[in-house]
Amino acid sequence: MLMYFRGFLYNKYFRFWLKWLLRLLTRKCELQRVLEGSKAGARRTLSIEHSLESSKNKILRNAVHVEEAEVEKCVRDIMKEKKIEQKDTGFKTNLRICLLQISGYKKLYLNVEDLRKIPYDSDNEEHEDLLIELWNLLMPHGNLKARITKQWCDIGFQGDDPKTDFRGMGLLGLMNLVYFSKHYTDEARQILSHSNHPKLGYSYAIVGINLTEMAYSLLKNGALKSHLYNTVFGLPQMEHFHQFYCYLVYEFDKFWFEEEPESIMHFNHYREKFHEKIKGLLLDCNVILTLRDTKKP
Incomplete structure (x- = not known):
């Protein structure tokens, strides 16, 4: 119980103040720091996914649930919400890749699940x-x-x-x-x-x-x-x-x-x-x- 309470305090307070301090020092939001600080791949995308899921901002939280067709708009909305210049093509490109991977994983699971649910039919x-x-x-x-x-x-x-x-x-x-x-x-x-x-x-x-x-x-x-x-x-x-x-x-x-x-x-x-x-x-x-x-x- 004590371990759970400590974890709760970390997630609720420490992480908030750490993000605030890092933004103050770097003048960059967490998404910018992650995308600039790690190469393309799982470490980057998992960090972006965690950051979006943990955000108090509804637009950012909903980003992990967007479908492929909504990714471009979602990237623009996030950049606007976080006051990131639209001409920042590096941020835009890298965030787009992460969101495509996140939405693609969910879609792949649904496609696999659909196949699994199809029974073998000897008349087919x-x-x-x-x-x-x-x-x-x-x-x-x-x-x-x-x-x-x-x-x-x-x-x-x-x-x-x-x-x-x-x-x-x-x-x-x-x-x-x-x-x-x-x-x-x-x-x-x-x-x-x-x-x-x-x-x-x-x-x-x-x-x-x-x-x-x-x-x-x-x-x-x-x-x-x-x-x-x-x-x-x-x-x-x-x-x-x-x-x-x-x-x-x-x-x-x-x-x-x-x-x-x-x-x-x-x-x-x-x-x-x-x-x-x-x-x-x-x-x-x-x-x-x-x-x-x-x-x-």
């Missing part, structure tokens, strides 16, 4: 085409004998019909699997081969869907902000979410074989251990977790 031709594409990418020399067949177990589904395995993550789980197999085909086939290890094997597709849930939860709780703010200086797109997923699949496979689990029955324990490892990496304001960067020589 597009859904079926994606599923067949996944098979063809992973098993180029193995023809499916039927749509419902035990062959699906060869790429790590649980039963004769993969549609039942997508219930948790919906179409998002399938799209992630296809994206990785399409853009990193050699790696996907190699990991599929690893998953068939006689002692350390695991269900490739099921684990892939499980990692979709991990990527989704990290996006939802804001843990992916540092990674995405460092990755794209503008609006994060679905492509960037897929790329992060690819990183998880690649790194989990390495992690699994390094840990040498006693059996697949211990999967949940090692999944959580891997999850904690990723969350730890994401605490670094300079973090970038993509397969492209991981594989650079």
Whole structure:
């Protein structure tokens, strides 16, 4: 209780007087100091986001909720409110990038959530085409004998019909699997081969869907902000979410074989251990977790 009270006093009084003193000394507002004092990326955008959310000014507080189309007007309104000259192009450009990243993150989450809520529909031709594409990418020399067949177990589904395995993550789980197999085909086939290890094997597709849930939860709780703010200086797109997923699949496979689990029955324990490892990496304001960067020589 005492710690909470001290934190409250700091936020309410100390921060106010510190900002007032710094403005008096530098003749610049907090937003100006942040934008001039740090390079583009997560550290800057997270600081701007915190400053706007903590402001007593309604215009500044609402800035973290603007949509892409409103960003330009929002920048002008903030500059007017803080009495910053409109000809200050550096401030204008940098604040615009921060607001695009902030609004883009929220929009990306909504887009990911929309895909997650779409159930796999075997009567939907597009859904079926994606599923067949996944098979063809992973098993180029193995023809499916039927749509419902035990062959699906060869790429790590649980039963004769993969549609039942997508219930948790919906179409998002399938799209992630296809994206990785399409853009990193050699790696996907190699990991599929690893998953068939006689002692350390695991269900490739099921684990892939499980990692979709991990990527989704990290996006939802804001843990992916540092990674995405460092990755794209503008609006994060679905492509960037897929790329992060690819990183998880690649790194989990390495992690699994390094840990040498006693059996697949211990999967949940090692999944959580891997999850904690990723969350730890994401605490670094300079973090970038993509397969492209991981594989650079």
